[in-house]
Amino acid sequence: MARALVLGAGFGGIAAAVALRDQLDRSDEVILVDRRDEFVMGTRKTWHLIGASPLAEGARPLSRLAGRGIRVIRGEVRALELGSRAVMVDDDRFEADAVVIALGAMHEPSAVPGLVEYAWSAWSLEDLPAATQAIQDFPGGRVVIGIFGSPYTCPPAPFELALLLRDHFVARGIDAQVSVFGPAPIVLPVLGAAGCALLDGRLDERGVPYLAGRQARAVTDGAVRFAESEQIGFDLLLAVPPHRAPAVLVESGLAKPGSWVGVDRATLETGHPGIYAIGDCTGIPLANGLPLPKAGLFAEREGRAVASRIAATFRGEEPHTTFDGTGACFVEMGGGEASTIRGDFYADPPAIELTMPSQAQREEKVRFETERLQRWFGG
Numbered sequence: 586m587a588r589a590l591v592l593g594a595g596f597g598g599i600a601a602a603v604a605l606r607d608q609l610d611r612s613d614e615v616i617l618v619d620r621r622d623e624f625v626m627g628t629r630k631t632w633h634l635i636g637a638s639p640l641a642e643g644a645r646p647l648s649r650l651a652g653r654g655i656r657v658i659r660g661e662v663r664a665l666e667l668g669s670r671a672v673m674v675d676d677d678r679f680e681a682d683a684v685v686i687a688l689g690a691m692h693e694p695s696a697v698p699g700l701v702e703y704a705w706s707a708w709s710l711e712d713l714p715a716a717t718q719a720i721q722d723f724p725g726g727r728v729v730i731g732i733f734g735s736p737y738t739c740p741p742a743p744f745e746l747a748l749l750l751r752d753h754f755v756a757r758g759i760d761a762q763v764s765v766f767g768p769a770p771i772v773l774p775v776l777g778a779a780g781c782a783l784l785d786g787r788l789d790e791r792g793v794p795y796l797a798g799r800q801a802r803a804v805t806d807g808a809v810r811f812a813e814s815e816q817i818g819f820d821l822l823l824a825v826p827p828h829r830a831p832a833v834l835v836e837s838g839l840a841k842p843g844s845w846v847g848v849d850r851a852t853l854e855t856g857h858p859g860i861y862a863i864g865d866c867t868g869i870p871l872a873n874g875l876p877l878p879k880a881g882l883f884a885e886r887e888g889r890a891v892a893s894r895i896a897a898t899f900r901g902e903e904p905h906t907t908f909d910g911t912g913a914c915f916v917e918m919g920g921g922e923a924s925t926i927r928g929d930f931y932a933d934p935p936a937i938e939l940t941m942p943s944q945a946q947r948e949e950k951v952r953f954e955t956e957r958l959q960r961w962f963g964g
């Protein structure tokens with residue numbers, strides 16, 4: 586009997602665990618560990634914030650995965666021993682033949698003075714109810730969406746949120762001026778300047794400015810301060826907080842402080858035999874020097890590739906499946922429409938496009954979610 590241990594039951598971890606269970610011998614064990622007892626679709630956060638649809642509709646108890654033969658353990662991953670492929674989950678030690686690290690990115694709002702006190706994190710489940718309430722109660726004024734560091738999860742989501750919020754306030758007759766700031770020189774650097782034209786145009790048309798190249802230094806009551814004494818005032822500040830690799834991965838030596846877990850971009854191997862890392866906790870440089878975007882679809886495709894490799898290894902075969910760097914994810918553009926960012930991210934240079942917005946793509950995005958909930962949890 587062999588054992589595969591998957592750390593983190595998010596997008597990548599669940600995809601990996603389900604694929605492992607499908608491909609491994611029944612006598613092999615698949616263990617999935619998470620500190621939470623339910624999975625929540627990241628895509629849902631924006632819909633929840635604007636009151637379109639509650640988070641709960643995209644949440645499922647992890648215990649349902651037990652019915653598929655996956656052993657689900659609720660606990661905190663506290664330490665990793667790379668040489669022995671052993672993991673401490675709370676006070677219990679598990680050794681495994683293969684380990685898949687899918688712990689995502691952690692948020693560090695305390696890295697920016699005043700951020701915790703004066704902003705709501707639009708990216709964290711903990712702040713979501715209060716942020717949603719603040720949006721519902723907003724009487725009008727300046728709404729600022731601040732990107733406080735890069736890279737962050739789902740690069741287009743702050744712009745998607747801005748466009749959806751703008752629709753939300755217009756529909757309610759509330760006079761709100763929505764803007765976005767961030768450190769990047771253009772809205773989506775991975776698309777290149779020309780590739781951003783469509784999103785730039787949509788933001789422009791809807792009166793949502795992007796203040797580029799702004800690295801926030803501090804937040805005070807009503808203003809975000811940038812370098813050189815420039816600042817932007819706000820009545821409501823929604824933050825994309827600074828993202829970091831989970832502390833346990835830095836402590837174990839898998840990620841350097843301030844960096845991400847390095848992996849072979851095709852095999853997702855970490856360099857430690859039998860230990861793979863996938864999804865938002867990894868840093869995969871592209872040919873243009875930018876990182877592979879942190880997106881659920883990539884975490885999922887990487888998880889499936891790793892599962893096939895592990896299954897082949899457990900059978901005593903040479904693994905051949907790789908992650909090819911292709912993928913697509915949706916960007917809501919407001920007005921009930923969505924575009925798709927898609928292409929070959931591993932090409933040199935990356936060959937990526939943003940498609941023309943349509944209602945059909947917005948419907949596809951909804952299907953994207955329901956299909957996964959169905960595939961993983963049976964509905």
Ligand SMILES: Cc1cc2nc3c(=O)[nH]c(=O)nc-3n(C[C@H](O)[C@H](O)[C@H](O)COP(=O)(O)OP(=O)(O)OC[C@H]3O[C@@H](n4cnc5c(N)ncnc54)[C@H](O)[C@@H]3O)c2cc1C
Pocket residue numbers: 592593594595596597598618619620621626627628629630631660661662663687688689690707708738739742831833863864865866879880881882883884914915
């Ligand atoms: C607003 C928003 C919109 C998005 N929209 C899209 C979209 O439309 N399409 C798309 O593809 N992606 C989207 N994403 C991105 C997507 O949600 C993430 O990229 C994806 O969830 C990453 O998957 P992951 O498995 O790497 O990490 P996660 O899904 O974050 O999972 C990590 C898991 O590890 C657990 N964990 C962490 N540390 C520990 C520990 N020490 N002990 C125990 N458990 C731990 C966490 O509880 C979590 O369950 C969006 C994200 C946001 C915030």
